[in-house]
Amino acid sequence: MSGDHHGSDAAISAQVRHVEALLERRGLVDPVELDRALAAYLARSSPANGARVVARAWCDDAFRGRLLADANAALPELGLSMGGGLQEQRLKVVPNTDREHNVVVCTLCSCYPIALLGPSPTWYKSEAYRARVVRDPREVLREFGFELDPGLDVTVWDASAESRYMVLPRRPEGTGGLDEEHLAGLVTRNGLLGVAPV
Numbered sequence: 120m121s122g123d124h125h126g127s128d129a130a131i132s133a134q135v136r137h138v139e140a141l142l143e144r145r146g147l148v149d150p151v152e153l154d155r156a157l158a159a160y161l162a163r164s165s166p167a168n169g170a171r172v173v174a175r176a177w178c179d180d181a182f183r184g185r186l187l188a189d190a191n192a193a194l195p196e197l198g199l200s201m202g203g204g205l206q207e208q209r210l211k212v213v214p215n216t217d218r219e220h221n222v223v224v225c226t227l228c229s230c231y232p233i234a235l236l237g238p239s240p241t242w243y244k245s246e247a248y249r250a251r252v253v254r255d256p257r258e259v260l261r262e263f264g265f266e267l268d269p270g271l272d273v274t275v276w277d278a279s280a281e282s283r284y285m286v287l288p289r290r291p292e293g294t295g296g297l298d299e300e301h302l303a304g305l306v307t308r309n310g311l312l313g314v315a316p317v
């Protein structure tokens with residue numbers, strides 16, 4: 120949705136329902152079809168998708184390069200997309216390194232890469248997280264139980280209706296022998312948002 124980005128979740132939901140009702144009344148949208156499309160979209164959306172992307176990037180440097188250069192173009196290599204049959208959103212994947220750590224927020228509402236992470240957690244939508252992670256990311260990460268190395272620079276990426284972000288965590292030490300599938304199993308949703316190490 121690229122309209123009013125500033126409304127509350129409740130206001131946005133009310134607007135969406137209103138538009139749906141209008142479209143249905145004019146026979147432009149079949150409510151059964153719409154429900155089916157949304158259900159299929161959500162069924163495909165899970166943090167397991169983001170984890171697969173990360174594991175592939177850890178194992179394949181060329182893929183990592185393509186992912187960081189243009190995530191939307193790289194996702195179809197894994198059968199994924201940011202569209203889900205709806206409007207395609209721009210995705211930028213931001214890599215953690217030994218010098219820089221990345222965290223994702225939407226300060227205005229709750230924009231989130233649903234296709235890769237599933238529905239967003241409650242804390243992501245909370246005003247406390249949205250306001251505080253920008254001002255003091257280290258303290259917020261500490262509350263998640265994640266003590267960030269003081270030598271790392273922190274970048275907080277503010278998502279919007281058109282642009283979404285996902286963190287590429289650093290590959291954990293001692294995982295050289297693991298294959299892609301097992302590596303994907305190490306990646307958590309919170310790691311993909313930057314509030315956990317992996």
Ligand code: FE
Pocket residue numbers: 225226227228229230231278279280
């Ligand atoms: Fe938002």
